[in-house]
Amino acid sequence: MRLLEVQGINTYYGLSHILFDLSLEVYEGETVCLLGRNGVGKTTTLRSIMGLTPPRSGTIKLYGKEVRGKQPFEIARLGVGLVPEDRIIFPDLTVRENLEIAVKKGQKRKQDGGWTIEKIHRLFPVLEARDKQWGGTLSGGEQQMLTIARTLMGNPRLLLLDEPSEGLAPMVTRVIEEQILALKKEGLTILLSEQNSNFALNVSDRAYILEKGQIGWQGPIHELREKPEIMMTYLGV
Amino acid sequence: MTWEALAGQTLSGISVGMVLFLIAAGLSIIFGTLKVLNLAHGSLYMTGSFLCYGLTSLLSQIPGAYWWALLFAPILVAVLGGIIEIFLLRRIYDQEMLYQYILTFALILILGDACKFLFGVGYQTVAAPWPVNGKVFLWGLSFPVYNLFLIGCGLAVFLGLIVLMRYTALGRNVRAVTYNREMANALGINVPKVYTGVFMLGSYLAGLAGTLMPPMSVVALGSDMAVIIECFIIVVIGGLGSLPGAFLGAIILGLLNAFGIYIIPKLAVAFAFMLMIVVLIIRPWGLLGKPE
Numbered sequence: 001m002r003l004l005e006v007q008g009i010n011t012y013y014g015l016s017h018i019l020f021d022l023s024l025e026v027y028e029g030e031t032v033c034l035l036g037r038n039g040v041g042k043t044t045t046l047r048s049i050m051g052l053t054p055p056r057s058g059t060i061k062l063y064g065k066e067v068r069g070k071q072p073f074e075i076a077r078l079g080v081g082l083v084p085e086d087r088i089i090f091p092d093l094t095v096r097e098n099l100e101i102a103v104k105k106g107q108k109r110k111q112d113g114g115w116t117i118e119k120i121h122r123l124f125p126v127l128e129a130r131d132k133q134w135g136g137t138l139s140g141g142e143q144q145m146l147t148i149a150r151t152l153m154g155n156p157r158l159l160l161l162d163e164p165s166e167g168l169a170p171m172v173t174r175v176i177e178e179q180i181l182a183l184k185k186e187g188l189t190i191l192l193s194e195q196n197s198n199f200a201l202n203v204s205d206r207a208y209i210l211e212k213g214q215i216g217w218q219g220p221i222h223e224l225r226e227k228p229e230i231m232m233t234y235l236g237v
Numbered sequence: 238m239t240w241e242a243l244a245g246q247t248l249s250g251i252s253v254g255m256v257l258f259l260i261a262a263g264l265s266i267i268f269g270t271l272k273v274l275n276l277a278h279g280s281l282y283m284t285g286s287f288l289c290y291g292l293t294s295l296l297s298q299i300p301g302a303y304w305w306a307l308l309f310a311p312i313l314v315a316v317l318g319g320i321i322e323i324f325l326l327r328r329i330y331d332q333e334m335l336y337q338y339i340l341t342f343a344l345i346l347i348l349g350d351a352c353k354f355l356f357g358v359g360y361q362t363v364a365a366p367w368p369v370n371g372k373v374f375l376w377g378l379s380f381p382v383y384n385l386f387l388i389g390c391g392l393a394v395f396l397g398l399i400v401l402m403r404y405t406a407l408g409r410n411v412r413a414v415t416y417n418r419e420m421a422n423a424l425g426i427n428v429p430k431v432y433t434g435v436f437m438l439g440s441y442l443a444g445l446a447g448t449l450m451p452p453m454s455v456v457a458l459g460s461d462m463a464v465i466i467e468c469f470i471i472v473v474i475g476g477l478g479s480l481p482g483a484f485l486g487a488i489i490l491g492l493l494n495a496f497g498i499y500i501i502p503k504l505a506v507a508f509a510f511m512l513m514i515v516v517l518i519i520r521p522w523g524l525l526g527k528p529e
Contacts, residue, residue: 052423072422076422076424090420102425154425
């Protein structure tokens with residue numbers, strides 16, 4: 001089933017045109033990655049879907065329902081969760097409060113398979129140890145885990161991960177990678193952006209390669225592995 | 238200076254400081270969360286004081302008229318604040334700061350003229366209500382009960398706000414929106430609703446201050462400008478966005494005014510500004526604020 005359908009969106013920051021008639025789709029249960037060099041519009045694509053930088057034209061449908069023009073909190077309540085590149089942990093909230101804040105009214109509980117603090121602690125044990133600390137006191141890796149955990153607390157059906165491995169030590173990246181694979185196994189649908197192609201190839205089923213605000217190439221991951229010239233052309237790796 | 242005068246000035250300084258704290262706290266919370274410097278915050282205070290006068294005279298036949306005014310006037314000011322936020326401020330959040338100043342300055346003129354139109358240009362007074370009228374004698378000195386009542390109110394609101402901000406879901410959401418409104422929005426928090434709520438809370442506090450002040454002072458036009466300037470001084474001294482800072486700044490300013498007018502009346506107004514300048518030089522982020 002098609003969870004997300006982005007059709008011909010054009011997104012601007014002020015006067016500068018960033019995304020040009022960009023289209024992509026994500027099916028339920030898939031992990032899809034957006035690859036591309038710095039500044040090609042990966043973050044803008046995710047922000048457009050979340051409603052933070054609404055496109056001026058085109059359509060964005062969730063389960064067939066148009067969401068373009070809705071406020072971010074409305075899109076969040078429809079089941080989209082964004083983990084931003086710059087993480088944005090609330091420093092004046094404790095680790096627990098950072099998690100609780102994403103819980104929405106009338107949200108699924110544990111018995112219905114929803115996320116709870118206990119379930120989060122099983123996936124990210126370090127957050128249990130940091131429970132009462134202020135969010136601002138965590139290390140980079142812990143912050144990345146808390147950001148993912150915080151978004152999960154809202155029970156998203158579609159998880160948008162913006163460069164999850166950015167700025168993390170290789171060891172920590174591997175931990176995050178395993179956690180993303182665990183989420184994938186649970187059936188969560190994920191759309192992630194990455195510059196670190198190894199990381200993205202390990203966790204994704206399909207890829208879109210962005211170039212200058214447009215889709216330059218799309219296809220399954222095994223094709224990317226088999227044809228290194230594609231990566232060479234678009235990413236220079 | 239006699240002991241009696243010393244004690245009297247201290248008490249009156251702190252109690253005026255408490256009223257100023259209520260206004261400054263609202264100004265500070267609104268600025269912290271909405272990033273709007275509400276120049277018309279003093280006008281909300283003045284509107285509250287005129288509503289206090291209006292309601293107490295309207296209900297003068299009913300016993301305890303003042304207490305009804307204390308209940309309703311701040312609520313009316315909060316509703317007025319809600320209307321201002323939803324219909325006016327909401328349109329300019331994405332614009333330059335300059336638009337905020339023009340809009341909130343326009344509100345000073347509009348609310349000032351509305352008070353003039355409805356209540357006239359004269360000075361009005363409101364008597365301290367039973368049972369907080371009269372005087373008490375402590376250690377052989379006499380104190381107006383109303384001043385003690387004000388100090389109690391200020392402390393109660395201070396503690397109430399700290400509990401609200403630190404321990405409730407509402408306070409947690411406000412702290413999150415204050416830090417990053419975009420992220421809070423993306424996590425499913427209805428940010429426009431938080432904005433309206435915070436602006437109404439700040440307006441309520443201004444209205445509460447406006448209702449508490451008249452029995453100790455007068456209800457008059459011009460008090461809007463007088464208090465807004467004092468509140469700016471308070472938040473600069475205490476630290477913009479810091480609740481304990483506003484509390485400390487308000488007490489300092491209250492005492493400074495009370496003793497300044499007693500010792501060198503001609504320089505009374507200047508003391509506050511001199512202190513502000515000193516704080517700005519030594520600690521530009523305020524006594525209890527955080528450096529940017």
